[in-house]
Amino acid sequence: MINCEGLVKIYKTDEIEVVALQGLNISIENGELMAIIGNSGSGKSTLLNILGGLDRPSAGQVRVGDWDLLKITDKQLVEYKRNTVGFIWQNNARNLVSYLTALENVELPMMLSGNYDRAYAKQLLEWVGLSERMHNKLQQLSGGEQQRVAIAISLSNRPKLLLADEPTGSVDTKTADTILSIFQRLNKELGVTIVIVTHDLSIAGKVGRVVAIRDGMTSTESISRNPSIASSDWADTSSGLPQQAHEEYVVLDRAGRLQVPKEYLQALSIGGKATMEFDGEKIMIKAPKSLTDSLPIQIEKEPKTVGGKSE
Numbered sequence: 001m002i003n004c005e006g007l008v009k010i011y012k013t014d015e016i017e018v019v020a021l022q023g024l025n026i027s028i029e030n031g032e033l034m035a036i037i038g039n040s041g042s043g044k045s046t047l048l049n050i051l052g053g054l055d056r057p058s059a060g061q062v063r064v065g066d067w068d069l070l071k072i073t074d075k076q077l078v079e080y081k082r083n084t085v086g087f088i089w090q091n092n093a094r095n096l097v098s099y100l101t102a103l104e105n106v107e108l109p110m111m112l113s114g115n116y117d118r119a120y121a122k123q124l125l126e127w128v129g130l131s132e133r134m135h136n137k138l139q140q141l142s143g144g145e146q147q148r149v150a151i152a153i154s155l156s157n158r159p160k161l162l163l164a165d166e167p168t169g170s171v172d173t174k175t176a177d178t179i180l181s182i183f184q185r186l187n188k189e190l191g192v193t194i195v196i197v198t199h200d201l202s203i204a205g206k207v208g209r210v211v212a213i214r215d216g217m218t219s220t221e222s223i224s225r226n227p228s229i230a231s232s233d234w235a236d237t238s239s240g241l242p243q244q245a246h247e248e249y250v251v252l253d254r255a256g257r258l259q260v261p262k263e264y265l266q267a268l269s270i271g272g273k274a275t276m277e278f279d280g281e282k283i284m285i286k287a288p289k290s291l292t293d294s295l296p297i298q299i300e301k302e303p304k305t306v307g308g309k310s311e
């Protein structure tokens with residue numbers, strides 16, 4: 001469904017350039033329910049905005065289904081956003097109208113895109129557990145209920161891909177669990193591919209695959225052994241993900257490059273250089289033997305002499 005290779009995004013402002021994605025690789029299968037985690041500023045929202053057609057990539061390859069998002073024209077991008085992708089944000093006020101009912105809110109984008117279908121709008125609200133509240137005005141609904149309306153709206157164009165940026169960021173744990181169950185159900189019943197960007201490790205632990213982004217590149221990937229295990233049974237790993245349920249892998253790009261966590265490098269005082277050994281089974285990266293070796297540039301203490309003259 002999604003394939004990004006060497007994806008680069010550079011934001012240019014008057015004075016500075018920010019490299020938000022620096023050669024990111026990721027593949028997401030059709031029908032997957034997965035999460036993307038990473039520290040603030042690591043490039044998660046940038047990736048999601050590019051996949052959602054809200055932002056343009058600077059270089060690299062990014063494909064969603066048959067669409068090539070690097071080469072897509074502005075006109076095609078409108079069609080892509082209308083037919084292929086649905087979006088959910090943390091701040092749902094962005095796509096809800098407070099003086100309309102829940103049902104009218106779902107019907108509105110259908111009318112605007114010329115695909116009005118009242119039965120389907122009702123069906124969507126049932127799927128998100130709001131059949132009893134669909135005639136209530138938005139302002140009469142709780143934050144969690146409003147977020148569920150936002151999920152229904154995101155599906156109103158029958159997208160193949162659903163992108164959710166911190167969908168549980170402003171709700172309590174119980175509501176977050178409800179929202180995740182809705183995603184699981186939609187994923188299973190509609191077959192829609194769902195990508196969730198989240199800081200919430202308990203959410204991340206309940207999906208099939210979690211990809212961690214660090215400094216605009218994919219760093220590690222955790223694959224669920226058994227997604228149905230309750231998160232409270234799990235022990236934490238260094239990434240904070242449930243150990244018994246997820247197996248963590250480091251991600252290598254095509255050229256064999258990988259990211260070594262800063263903490264590991266700092267713990268061994270590895271600077272610009274390291275030694276690497278292969279013993280037939282393992283690859284070991286170690287700090288250089290002397291401190292001088294670890295400096296990025298080696299400084300020669302004695303000038304070399306050639307034919308009696310200093311060089």
Ligand SMILES: Nc1ncnc2c1ncn2[C@@H]1O[C@H](COP(=O)(O)OP(=O)(O)OP(=O)(O)O)[C@@H](O)[C@H]1O
Nearest residue numbers: 011018019020038039040041042043044045046047
């Ligand atoms: N429109 C923009 N103009 C300039 N720089 C930007 C813009 N949007 C994002 N950035 C920069 O790009 C980098 C990645 O930002 P991004 O929002 O993708 O990170 P994030 O992982 O989603 O962070 P958070 O979890 O805080 O939302 C950051 O350094 C950010 O300051």
